[in-house]
Amino acid sequence: MKKLVIRIMALALTMSVTSCKEGNETEKQTDETEKSHEEGMDHDSHDHDETTLMVDKKVIVTMSAKSGSDVSGEITFVQGKEEVNMYVELDGLTEGAHAIHIHQNGDCSSDDGKSAGGHWDPTMEDHGKWGENMHHSGDIGNLEVAADGKAKLEFSTDKWCIGCDDEKRNILGKGVIVHASADDFESQPSGAAGAREACGVIK
Ligand SMILES: [Cu+2]
Numbered sequence: 118m119k120k121l122v123i124r125i126m127a128l129a130l131t132m133s134v135t136s137c138k139e140g141n142e143t144e145k146q147t148d149e150t151e152k153s154h155e156e157g158m159d160h161d162s163h164d165h166d167e168t169t170l171m172v173d174k175k176v177i178v179t180m181s182a183k184s185g186s187d188v189s190g191e192i193t194f195v196q197g198k199e200e201v202n203m204y205v206e207l208d209g210l211t212e213g214a215h216a217i218h219i220h221q222n223g224d225c226s227s228d229d230g231k232s233a234g235g236h237w238d239p240t241m242e243d244h245g246k247w248g249e250n251m252h253h254s255g256d257i258g259n260l261e262v263a264a265d266g267k268a269k270l271e272f273s274t275d276k277w278c279i280g281c282d283d284e285k286r287n288i289l290g291k292g293v294i295v296h297a298s299a300d301d302f303e304s305q306p307s308g309a310a311g312a313r314e315a316c317g318v319i320k
Contacts, residue, residue: 169281169282170196170198170199170278170279170281171196171279171280171281172196172197172198173195173196174195174196174279174280175193175194175195175196176193176194176279176289176319176320177191177192177193178191178192178193178194178293178317178318178319178320179191179317180192180207180293180295180315180316180317181225181315181316181317182209182314182315183225183227183228183229183230183312183313183314183315183316184228184229184230184297184312184313184314186209186210186297186314186315187209188207188208188209188210188295188314188315189207189208189209189315190205190206190207190208190209190315191206192204192205192206192207192293192317194277194279194288194319195279196278196279196280197273199275200273200274200275200277201273201274201275201277201278201279201288202271202272202273203257203270203271203272203273204269204270204271205217205260205268205269205270205271205272206267206268206269207260207262207267207268207269207295207315208266208267208268209266210260210262210266210267210268210295210314211262211266211297212262212263212264212266213261213262213299214259214260214261214262214298214299214300215259215260215262215268215295215296215297215298215299215310215314216258216259216260216295216296216298216299216300216308216310216311217257217258217259217260217270217293217294217295217296218236218237218253218255218256218257218293218294218296218300218307218308218310219236219237219254219255219257219288219291219292219293219294219319220233220234220235220236220237220255220291220292220293220294221233221234221235221236221237221238221255221291221292222234222291222292223290223291223292223318223319223320224292224318225292225316225317225318229312229313230294230312230313230314230315230316231313232316233292233294233313233316234292235306235307236253236255236256236306236307237253237254237255237288237291238253238254238255238306239254239284239285239286240253240254240285243305243306244256244302244303244304244305244306244307244308245302245303246258246302247274249302250302254276254277254285254286255291256300256302256308257270257272258272258300258302259299259300260295288319289319289320290318290319290320291318291319292316292317292318292319293316293317293318293319294313294315294316295313295314295315295316296310296311296312296313296314297310297311297312297313297314298310298311298312
């Protein structure tokens with residue numbers, strides 16, 4: 118008899134713990150439902166609101182040598198509150214100016230880098246110089262390479278985002294190309310920048 122009472126008490130205790138747990142879970146589920154509803158609204162509205170940007174999200178792109186070059190290095194993209202900051206550090210280039218662009222395909226599979234396709238141009242503009250005339254969103258400009266073959270560049274723009282809903286700004290899934298020659302900022306569609314010496318995927 119005493120054993121039975123203990124069993125019943127134990128059962129009652131288990132049930133009350135279970136119902137308490139269930140109560141908490143219900144609350145949590147409600148929160149999650151509300152959250153996913155809000156997120157769903159962001160997707161629908163195609164809002165460029167800053168709140169959709171993942172501030173501080175960082176993507177490091179490892180550049181691989183193409184067209185028989187010895188180019189190596191990394192390009193880091195960091196999402197700021199309104200802008201994306203790009204930091205380029207490369208080695209193994211010839212001295213002088215080398216064009217650097219974002220190209221439309223995140224595909225560096227071919228030996229000549231041409232798998233990356235043409236310049237990323239989501240706004241359908243002509244090739245040109247950033248800040249001066251019409252240009253592609255992927256027209257970054259020229260790297261100045263020192264005699265030791267090293268190049269550094271910092272670039273920042275609010276025309277890009279990392280993984281936001283706006284495909285006119287989203288650089289994820291695109292390619293970065295460094296060319297053998299300088300960008301003349303005039304020749305169409307790509308600035309006559311020559312062979313593709315390095316390629317990386319923004320992912
Ligand atoms: Cu290019």
